[in-house]
Amino acid sequence: YTIVIPPPNVTGALHLGHALNNSLQDILIRFKRMQGFNSLWMPGTDHAGIATQAVVERRLLTEEKQSRHDLGRDELVRRIWQWKDEYEARILGQLKRMGCSCDWQRTRFTLDPVCARAVRHTFFQLFKERLIYRGKRLVNWDTFLQTAVSDDEVYHEAVAGHFWHLKYPVIDPRPGEPTHVTIATTRPETMLGDTAVAVHRDPAAALDRAEAELKQKLAETPEKEREAVQAQLDALAQRRQTVLPMLVRLRDMARAGRMLKLPLVDRPIPLVADEWAKPELGSGCVKITPAHDPNDYDVGKRQKLPMVNILNADGTLNANAGAYEKLTIPKARERIVSDMEALGLLVEVEDREIDLAHSDRSKTPIEPYLADQWFVRMEQLAQSAMDAVTDGRVKIVPGRYAQGYLDWLGEKRDWPVSRQLWWGHRIPIWYCATASEADLHRAFADRDDVVWRRDEENDRWLICAREEDLADDAVRGHTLTRDDDVLDTWFSSALWPHSTLGWPEPTPELKYYYPTSVLVTSRDIITLWVARMVLTGLHNVGDVPFREVFIHPKILDGYGETMSKTKGNGVDPVDVMDKFGADALRFGLAHLTTETQDVRMPVEFECPHCNKLIEQTKKNRVLPRVKCAHCGLEFSTQWATKAEDRSLARGAVVSDRFELARNFCNKLWNAARFAMLNLEGYAAAAVRDDELAIEDRWVLSRLATVTEQATEALESYRFADAMRSLYEFAWDEFCSFYVEMVKGRLQDEARRGVAQRVLVHTLDALVRLLHPAMPFVTEEIWQRLAELAPERGLPQPARAEASVMVASWPRADKPRQDSQIEARFASFQEVLRGLREIRSRQNISPKTPIRFAARCDRATADLLRPMEPYFESLAGAHATSWGPEAAAPATNAHLSLKSVELFVDLAGLIDVAAERARLEKERGRIQGAIAAKQNKLANANFVERAPTDVVAKERAGLADLQGQLGSIDAALAALAKS
């Protein structure tokens, strides 16, 4: 049984999302191990490697004021390793505290040589099959960190910004033609890369469409907001007069192939007609910078425009920027605006809120630029991964997530795999512009681990080497240069299930463990990782990487937001463990793992000084220190880094959602203590069925059922269901009833033996069942039990395993399931509850004994009569009579139950007012129920069409209720007399 383990995020602390993931995996591993499977963890790919580099670079730039370019590749990588070692030690400590039996020794990182080899083999093979190719792509360039960031590391934020309205002169304007075209931009420096200005090909029609849309909107908007829409409509109408004629003219000029002069660099650029220009916005014209804007890139492709990149890889302007070369973007922006103004070409500066793409890493704006990148052709790879899911070789649980997976793959969008980083697997490609093909043949004649291909666009060879790096002079008389880029971390992560097992070598591990059993992960990673693992597995090994994928919920904070470092709303599992314990953390998380997609986790700070709770707000959750609203003292949080903050007492982040689990751990521990305190004279021996007391047979019956439920639930990843049945069995049945009922026998020397054996057996089974979810408490109980009762079990005792970790998972002992016993207990519990209720409502002290009569049919009487001693011990109630003729005492409290009417003798005890109030209320309730039933039965449709058993049930229910009503009336009458 094999589980692929995704890693926790590298730069932050583990938060509850990671704790959930790791806990569920460890629950499965322990569960399967107990079932006798040979299990293997396959821990952590380092998909967060990029984050590490970014954090290190950010430190360098802010604290040491130097960039990676100053530092050099080797030194940067050395620092990253150092950072990662610190990080790993911390994460390992946390996982260990959580009880995760994760072994990270074997495969520390994806840069492990074994994995590195798998990466090169894969790249080589894809290159050879022409599934890897070189193409162009706009890259999100983080100018601060001087790296590209991937699409998912970009977030959009509205910021206060400017629209600069600029004028470009028309070359040789004819009479009547405009002399200038006005455009607006938020990034004036990109004008240096402009290769066209666009105007709509049919401005009148576009305006018509915009108008129609606005009218539609006007009709739909509520009265209040209409004014604003109407204003827009008016503006549009105005525009028809003022702007439209000019746009039509410009459009005609564009068709005629007229040119503009790009100021500052004096480059002629065409006026083009393209629908990207929006006549309803701004001047109606738009500058086109294909190398620095995604939309413009599309226009550039459509209009076959040149693409001028003005950026260097370090975020400064390059030679294409002419006089502005080497300036940083902000400096260039400043200069260009003032230069344009000097030329009289700056029309106005408009203040506006703009939606700007930011880098998640540095929090600075993104400057996209066009770059050559490596791509993986997805057509056939994606199809294979889709087939694996549609034909069921990979099962996704819950099934609804399969749709997203298929839809995403269905696009078959090529996968850009190159990244402009220094950390990661460097792309095994060398360039050579000077050699001839014959030279290459000569150099690599006897090698099948080198292939090459022509790069026509750049007039050079692309040489891919599989096994080892090529020397600069590998081709005699020519120089090879290696590609600087590294591969997307998902490229190596995608290989994880087979690369860690030794692929491409046919190792015994690969043979034994591949395909693995299950991947447990959260849904945001389905496309990034799951899909890619499937397709590389199929491509490389020829089989799927895992049989099942379990997608667990995401943990959100109290506001329903995803936990993340950026927001600072993550809950540190260490806080939870400190406050509630590791078992409570794990059980609690498993207990809320339902099939829904999210789980909310409202959290509070606990003041370490006065122990009061302080609401966690969006403001205070990111602070390193917080002032307690109750006692006024300050405490530190998980964000404290400075010594002065850290010296304060730490305020834990707590959530009452773990209280249930903590209390449960405590309950189990105390129940175990009780059992062990009562094992005096325990002797292991076989137990015959006829020796079993009623409660023994009942608890064994329930145990069989619960074992069955828990097993079934865990096998189908219904963690919450499993936890719920175990919780209820342990607390409501084992503790509240079995333990209470068995107390008497444990005091009785003659009956003690069997009671002890059944008690120990049940506890033993319960501890096994709970072990995966509560490893620490259960192990402790197990070890202590081993001292008192090393041999235990029903019907034949056997020596217990040395640790519950290697104990076997209980089998549901189905022959023990006894519906009759369970029915008897249901009645028993009902009567017991009734007796307690009467005691409570009559305010009778628990110490005062009471007597009661129970009116019921003979069968029920026979069933309950043997339980008499338990009514005495659990409710302090003595039964005086059972059966249809049971007489009500002169003064009594009455209660109608499903199968029994209870009369508690209240001679000398009665609180008449309380009893009357209670009876009146009861009467009202029953009358309501009777009316509902009578209505139902009066409905001819119901009687005719509903199944006969349902109708019969209704009738019986009605009769029963009417009987109860009679009794209540009688009781009320009796009260009136007294």
Add this chain to the structure above:
RNA sequence: GGGCGGCUAGCUCAGUUGGUUAGAGCGCCAUCCUCACACGGUGGAAGUCACAGGUUCGAGUCCUGUGCCGCCCACCA
């Protein structure tokens, strides 16, 4: 814009194929420090199952639509 999920007690959530009077934990009220457990026991109060239609003898549950919250993907799925 598309897809997915949620809306059930003050809070956080269960509710299996439609079928008696819709459940749990926390919180609240009352009571009990009873010899495993006050992180406990016992009892209680508390819900127009988001809204509007529809199917059905019968709807929290099935269908259609609407609203709000959230997530994912994305200018054409």
